[in-house]
Amino acid sequence: MKLICENTALEVEVSGSGDPTLIIHGFTGSASAMRPLSERLPGRKIVPDLVGHGRSESPASLDAYYLENICQQLSSLLHQLEASPASIVGYSLGGRIALNFALTHPGMVRSIALIGASPGIRGKDDRLNRKNSDSELANSISQRGVEEFIDAWVAMPMWESLRDKLTADQWQESITQRRSNHSLGLANSLRANGTGSMNPLHDILGDLKAPTLLIAGDQDYKFLEIAYEMSDKIPDVSVEAIVDSGHAAHLEQPDATANAIIRHFSC
DSSP: OEEEETTEEEEEEEEOOSSEEEEEOOTTOOTGGGHHHHTTSOSEEEEEOOTTSTTSOOOSSSGGGSHHHHHHHHHHHHHHTTOOSEEEEEETHHHHHHHHHHHHOGGGEEEEEEESOOOOOOOHHHHHHHHHHHHHHHHHHHHHOHHHHHHHHHTSGGGHHHHHHSOHHHHHHHHHHHHTSOHHHHHHHHHHHSTTTSOOOGGGGGGOOSOEEEEEETTOHHHHHHHHHHHTTOSSEEEEEETTOOSOHHHHSHHHHHHHHHHHHHO
């Protein structure tokens, strides 16, 4: 279904019944990319295509892509579906959005599970370097087109584990899904909500009220380390390393990832 959320048209998939869970995909993803996980979770699953992704709107203005405005869009979405408070699952970019949402809309969040997520980049110079890098990458999408960009994106070392775990058909389905995104939407997402543009959250993680599960693949060394660093600052937190998986633990080991999330939400 299509819903207008804070003047932005979002496509959203809703399935199941019971307690609501909002599931937020990562960069170049969509609701369909989260199905291997969402189909394994109980309750009422609410899975939007983020602005600039999938079948949602890809505005020319950057305003709708900033994290604070995405959080407002998701707040509107949950209100319209009468699905608050909700448990929230966020992967990568979706994890950063979920973290921001839980800190800015605590009354709407029952519990959160973050997969391969980061609280941002602490150092000012490092943030600026990443912002410049993301801007160059965004410009390349417009110049090269989505197909060439996605081919270069999935060739990065962080996706080797996923490529090894999926069948040939599943890998091709993943590529097709990523290529179906709009070039402007992906470019503007990099410009406005990449880690270089995000206000770092390290110093306010102690304000997080929702019980939190931090998930990372045991081969995703960077984000596993980030998860343990975050766990030192979040009051009610647990960390789960998913065995034999990399950055996309929910796709590489969907049963183990879903079971970890179900255990967390049931507590």
